[in-house]
Amino acid sequence: MRVVVVGAGIVGAAIAFAAARRGAEVTLVDAVGPAAGATGASFGWIGTSGKFPGGAAALRDDVLPHWRRLEAEVPGVEIRWTGSLTWPAPDGPVPGAQLLAADRVAALEPNLRDPSPGALHHPGDGALDPVAVTGALIDAARGLGARTRFGVPVERVLVRGGRAAGVETPDGPIGADAVVAAAGTGMAGLCDLPVAASPAVLVRIPAQRGLVRTVFAAPGFEVRERAGGGLLAAVGCPDGPEEAGHRAARAVAAAFRGTADARPDAVHVGLRPMPADRAPIVGPVPGLPGLYAAVMHSGVTLAPVVGDLVATEVVDGVPAAALAGCRPERYAACDTQGT
Ligand SMILES: Cc1cc2nc3c(=O)[nH]c(=O)nc-3n(C[C@H](O)[C@H](O)[C@H](O)COP(=O)(O)OP(=O)(O)OC[C@H]3O[C@@H](n4cnc5c(N)ncnc54)[C@H](O)[C@@H]3O)c2cc1C
Structure with a gap:
C-alpha cells in the first residue's frame, strides 16, 4: 500500500x-x-x-x-523523565497526578522561591x-x-x-x-x-545546571531545563516576541532563585495548529x-x-x-x- x-x-x-x-x-x-x-x-x-x-x-x-x-x-528518541509540577495545583482531581504539600514541592524544586500552596505532581511526565x-x-x-x-x-x-x-x-x-x-x-x-494558527513563544534563558529540575508549569509560563544546559520557557504571545521573551525571563526570575539576571538569548515564535x-x-x-x-x-x-x-x-x-x-x-x- x-x-x-x-x-x-x-x-x-x-x-x-x-x-x-x-x-x-x-x-x-x-x-x-x-x-x-x-x-x-x-x-x-x-x-x-x-x-x-x-x-x-x-x-x-x-x-x-x-x-x-x-x-x-x-x-535518537531521548526523553528526560523528570516529572512535572503544576503550580499552584488546579482544582479537581487529575488522573495519575498527586497533590503535593509545600515541603514536598520544595524537595523537588529547591530553588523555587515560594512552594506554597502546593502543586500537582505528575511523576510520569517528561520532556524531549x-x-x-x-x-x-x-x-x-x-x-x-x-x-x-x-x-x-x-x-x-x-x-x-x-x-x-x-x-x-x-x-x-x-x-x-x-x-x-x-x-x-x-x-x-x-x-x-x-484549524487556527495560535502563536506561542519559546524562549531560551541561560542558567546554571540543576536550577529547575522538573517541567514546571505556572500561570502564564512553563519552564524546564534543556538537555544541553540552560532553560527553555514557553509563554503566550499577546505582545510580540521580544516583549514575550522578557516577560518569560521575568516570570522565571520571580519564581526561581538564581535567575534574577537572566536575559533571553533566543526567542522563537511558533504557530500552533489549534482545532x-x-x-x-x-x-x-x-x-x-x-x-x-x-x-x-x-x-x-x-x-x-x-x-x-x-x-x-x-x-x-x-x-x-x-x-x-x-x-x-x-x-x-x-x-x-x-x-
Ligand atoms: C511555543 C510552543 C510550545 C509548545 N509546547 C508544547 C508542549 O510542551 N507539548 C505538546 O505536546 N505540544 C506543545 N506545543 C504544540 C506542538 O508543538 C504542536 O501541536 C505540534 O508540534 C504539531 O505538530 P504537527 O506535526 O502536527 O505540525 P507542524 O509541526 O506544524 O508540522 C506541519 C508541517 O507541515 C508542512 N506543510 C504545511 N502545509 C504543507 C503543504 N501544503 N505541503 C507540504 N508540507 C506542508 C509544514 O512545512 C510543517 O513542517 C507547543 C507549540 C509551541 C509553538
Whole structure:
C-alpha cells in the first residue's frame, strides 16, 4: 500500500514511521523540511496532567506507554523523565497526578522561591527535544524504506474515480492509495477543517545546571531545563516576541532563585495548529475516500499514540475505537477542496 504523508512535523514523522513499520510504501512530503512548523518551536513537554479536551481524553492513558515504546525502539528518541509540577495545583482531581504539600514541592524544586500552596505532581511526565526526535523518527522511517521529499509543497490532493489518488506538487504528481494530511496550520490547502494558527513563544534563558529540575508549569509560563544546559520557557504571545521573551525571563526570575539576571538569548515564535474545539482532528475526511486528516494541539504529547492508531486505520484498515471522539465529521461544514 502506498501512503503519502503531507507534513514532516512530529505528528507526520510519527505517522510515517508507524506506517512504514507496518509495511506501507511511505512518502513523507514537506514544503520546507523536518520540524519546520510548530514542532520546531515547541516546548517539548510530554504532558499527561494537562487538559485533554474532547476526543483527546481517550488517548491520555496511552501517551506514556507509546513514548516509552518509541524510546526503546528508535535510536535518537531521548526523553528526560523528570516529572512535572503544576503550580499552584488546579482544582479537581487529575488522573495519575498527586497533590503535593509545600515541603514536598520544595524537595523537588529547591530553588523555587515560594512552594506554597502546593502543586500537582505528575511523576510520569517528561520532556524531549522535538526537532531531534522528529529527525530520529524520520531516520527510522527511512530505515524501513520510506522516501522523503523536502522543499516540495503539496498544491492539492489528486482525485481519481472519486478517491484521493495522491498529491500534486511543482515537481509533478506523487501517486498513492491513501493521503494523510498532517500539515499543521497548512491544512487549509488540503481540506476544509477549522484549524487556527495560535502563536506561542519559546524562549531560551541561560542558567546554571540543576536550577529547575522538573517541567514546571505556572500561570502564564512553563519552564524546564534543556538537555544541553540552560532553560527553555514557553509563554503566550499577546505582545510580540521580544516583549514575550522578557516577560518569560521575568516570570522565571520571580519564581526561581538564581535567575534574577537572566536575559533571553533566543526567542522563537511558533504557530500552533489549534482545532476550533481544541480537540484533535484525526480520521477520514468526509466526502473524499482515501484522504485522512491528523491535526492537533499538544502534538508532541500525542504524536506516538496518534501515529500508531492512524497507521492501524490507514494501513491495516482496522478502525481504532480510541479515535472515535476525534473524527472530522464533528464539523458539519467539512468539505474537501482540491478536487
Ligand atoms: C511555543 C510552543 C510550545 C509548545 N509546547 C508544547 C508542549 O510542551 N507539548 C505538546 O505536546 N505540544 C506543545 N506545543 C504544540 C506542538 O508543538 C504542536 O501541536 C505540534 O508540534 C504539531 O505538530 P504537527 O506535526 O502536527 O505540525 P507542524 O509541526 O506544524 O508540522 C506541519 C508541517 O507541515 C508542512 N506543510 C504545511 N502545509 C504543507 C503543504 N501544503 N505541503 C507540504 N508540507 C506542508 C509544514 O512545512 C510543517 O513542517 C507547543 C507549540 C509551541 C509553538
